[in-house]
Amino acid sequence: MPRRVKRTRQALSILGGSQLLVGLLLVVGNRVDSVPIDVSSIEPFSMGGQFTAGAMGLTAVVFAAKFGTGRAGVRWGAMILAGLVIATGIFGHTGGRVFNLFALALGLHILVNCARQQTASWFARPRP
Template sequence: MSFGDPNNPYGPPQGQQPGYGYPQQQPGYGYPAAPGYQQPGYGYPAGPAQMPGGVKAARVFLWILGVCQALAGLLLVLGSAMFADRIRDAISSDSSVSSTDADKAASIGVGVMIVFGVIVLAFAFWAIFTAVKFAGGRGGVRVSAIVYGSVVTLISLVTLLGGNFLALISLVLSILIIVFCANKAGGSWFNRPQY
């Protein structure tokens, strides 16, 4: 008996596909997964591998607004002493106002400037912290950026109506932050699966 004999019961089956009778598996994958179980990355839409351009732009705008606000807050806090001296000089030049009243007015002015400076520094920290979290961010970072953009948009509109035309820059940047984070590409970046 040779193995070439088609009637040989111990030879390879003739006319059948190799692996007949055995379940087909993908090479390198062991046992099939249980029904309803999805291995990470299989069966789910894949998120973007790189940060979309609009999201990158929103991150840059957050950095720009944060740094500008940090500088403005520092100028308000540090410039409050110079502001107090000017108030004191202006009030003391009027002979009807006493020096204690001039000091009180200067102290109130300094206090108001320092409070505004601290508020502006807090906004700067918010923008910079949110921008730092963009790379590995989740949905909370996206919400933080959208809320920040909304608050800055409102403040920019109020100051623009007050005659400060530099607020137009922050208005445009904050609107772009909202648009770039709220669109579909921003949603897919911040809601992507993280393994």
């Protein structure tokens, strides 16, 4: 596996793990009723937002696991997922959330490395 493909796989794993963790923390944070917190800061994170963070995280982890044996569909799926992460990172950052800069940087890294010719040729390699 080429070096850039390995780095992309690592970035997908980090992105997936952090998205799953954020989704879990949002679910737990919204369920705790006894702790007085500012509800206006949690308002945008509805159940749909929590589900989306968890689903994107799980998808990133699955794509990272399939990078070693996958074909071009895994590469295209990772590029589409990176595009969604970039879009949510841009729109979330305009709302003032700093964590989205981390997701935005990882999404850009994944998209650029998946779009490279070296990565495309690795996914199109002949297999036994």
